[in-house]
Amino acid sequence: MNLPRDDATGPGPALALRSVSHAYSRTPALREVSLTVEPGEVVAVTGPSGCGKSTLLHVAAGLLVPQAGSVDLLGTDLHDLDETARAVLRRRGVGIVLQYGQLVPDMTLEDNVALPLLLDGGDLAASRTAARDALARVGLEQAGQAVPEELSGGQAQRAAIARALITSPRLLLADEPVASLDAVAAADALDLMLAVARRDGGAVVLVTHDNLVAATADREVRLREGRVERETVLR
Numbered sequence: 001m002n003l004p005r006d007d008a009t010g011p012g013p014a015l016a017l018r019s020v021s022h023a024y025s026r027t028p029a030l031r032e033v034s035l036t037v038e039p040g041e042v043v044a045v046t047g048p049s050g051c052g053k054s055t056l057l058h059v060a061a062g063l064l065v066p067q068a069g070s071v072d073l074l075g076t077d078l079h080d081l082d083e084t085a086r087a088v089l090r091r092r093g094v095g096i097v098l099q100y101g102q103l104v105p106d107m108t109l110e111d112n113v114a115l116p117l118l119l120d121g122g123d124l125a126a127s128r129t130a131a132r133d134a135l136a137r138v139g140l141e142q143a144g145q146a147v148p149e150e151l152s153g154g155q156a157q158r159a160a161i162a163r164a165l166i167t168s169p170r171l172l173l174a175d176e177p178v179a180s181l182d183a184v185a186a187a188d189a190l191d192l193m194l195a196v197a198r199r200d201g202g203a204v205v206l207v208t209h210d211n212l213v214a215a216t217a218d219r220e221v222r223l224r225e226g227r228v229e230r231e232t233v234l235r
């Protein structure tokens with residue numbers, strides 16, 4: 001196995017896709033997409049349903065190997081890594097938040113949030129302490145022993161964000177992370193994710209169909225039929 005080094009993120013972009021193309025059987029999902037995301041930058045990926053946003057996020061995370069083009073994740077060309085090494089790089093350097101949080105239903109919140117550390121061989125007590133700290137940062141310090149079904153949608157999403165941030169990822173990838181939340185919970189969750197970039201210098205890629213969410217980014221990349229249709233610098 002070709003393991004990434006812990007310091008596998010030298011200077012340079014957090015993410016660089018170059019001429020990436022991918023099709024599912026006969027359906028083209030991405031066509032020669034190039035996208036670079038710098039440390040500290042928030043990029044919104046937008047576009048109509050089916051334009052390839054989720055596929056782009058899966059490619060960026062190394063969960064899907066595209067049929068053409070190259071992907072540099074945190075300074076490492078994913079072609080150089082096997083599946084296990086990609087999983088290690090993802091676990092150590094990338095946080096992922098999906099629409100419904102996807103917490104493990106029969107684990108406490110504390111253990112859900114500790115999971116990325118435990119999967120990486122972290123000590124149980126230390127990982128749980130870190131999880132309690134992470135839960136406190138998202139306002140859930142009282143809920144560590146709850147299980148996901150006892151939470152509101154907004155609380156569950158905040159816990160999922162705590163889990164994504166527990167490794168201090170240098171890249172946060174979020175797929176419609178606030179689409180299932182009401183306006184107040186959505187603004188709250190968005191603030192937590194944007195703090196990664198604004199305060200901690202990590203990069204954030206937000207897939208969203210919501211113009212208000214996209215407007216919080218530094219740059220909007222709009223896809224159409226698998227291609228980059230437009231890039232707009234917002235701030």
Ligand SMILES: Nc1ncnc2c1ncn2[C@@H]1O[C@H](COP(=O)(O)OP(=O)(O)OP(=O)(O)O)[C@@H](O)[C@H]1O
Binds near residue numbers: 025047056
């Ligand atoms: N696992 C799959 N198998 C076959 N086709 C797929 C698969 N996943 C996505 N597709 C197709 O690839 C294209 C891009 O899909 P993708 O989910 O990336 O778009 P999207 O912009 O995220 O859509 P939405 O906003 O509706 O979630 C679509 O035509 C979709 O039907």
